[in-house]
Amino acid sequence: MKVGILGSGEVGQTLGIGFARRGHDVTIGSRTPNSEPLKEWARKAGPSAKTGTFAEAAKAELVVLSCLGSAVDEVVALAGPKAFDGKVVIDTTNPLVFENGSPPGLFVGLTDSLGERVQKQLPKAQVVKCFNTVPSSLMVNPKALGPRPEMLICGNDSKAKSRVTAILKEFGWSGAIDVGGIDGARWLEALVPLWVRVSNAVGTWNQCFQVARA
């Protein structure tokens, strides 16, 4: 299969090598197809890999979009939108913004959460977002998930998070993954529409996201 990769950063290079090593013809597209790092990439990727412009890469039968999220419009324009007609396009991009440094937000939205609203309504309470990412069947009975089930939590007060972590351990969780201040609730809450979709896909509500370390 001919594969075109639009975007030659780490993701594009990784997927490009992944395809090339499995015998696919890969063209990685870039503004600078003759740069030293891309020549080096092509040497590593082997004889079925080459570099080209975005327009050259987009001629392939399958196209992978792997540029920065903020560059999608420009890359599509440089490749020529008609080149994508009738093709499978694998979109790996993320609309990340680092306005307030890292960790990032998204430029498509989510600048608020119910957790933040609760903390604002109760300024003298120590709000900890917890339990919202797992079904009630698992809240106080998590061992069915595996030997070391972990809960995702966030909140502004460290002592409050320690107390909640102790409660989680009472309930059978091995511990909590603390994703930071209460603004982390934006992403813990956004996990739930995804969780519903996953439930539909896998055919059970008795599931939840766990962090797998490689």
Next chain:
Amino acid sequence: MKVGILGSGEVGQTLGIGFARRGHDVTIGSRTPNSEPLKEWARKAGPSAKTGTFAEAAKAELVVLSCLGSAVDEVVALAGPKAFDGKVVIDTTNPLVFENGSPPGLFVGLTDSLGERVQKQLPKAQVVKCFNTVPSSLMVNPKALGPRPEMLICGNDSKAKSRVTAILKEFGWSGAIDVGGIDGARWLEALVPLWVRVSNAVGTWNQCFQVARA
């Protein structure tokens, strides 16, 4: 410890029993504390559990907010915001909206995604969101995650998703969890700010979310 639970639905009842069975004094707060289902809950939960108004439940030293997301403002008002001062509040709520039926969105935002924008820009291409929720170290080398690593994908075209699933299997994934149309990209993309926060918390970028079935 005295625990007050605001909201007597499935989540409140489950956590209430979880606390009560471990010896904590639990008051579950409700608009209708004397309803038959709540009396039944109290019998099941045992002698350290009782029912009360939201204001009565909020007197506890630790408060769990477990009402519907859309009811948070009202429940806090009924409990009396001052009751929360100085206390740990476990917020389990989610700002779900079912405007377009199930699966839901969030009333705090996310009505767009980069995946949808790409599909709109390329109306005659079959866009599949894929690879955006895992680090590049795992994209073509997922076995380190465990024996059955799964990728989250979405897109409007079933055949395109089948083709992408075949590619994933070539790369060592056991398969894909298909969360639906390209609007699912809202939630796949929202996983990434959370993934960065989890990386900070667990001290490695070589991790990703996997769906654990109970």
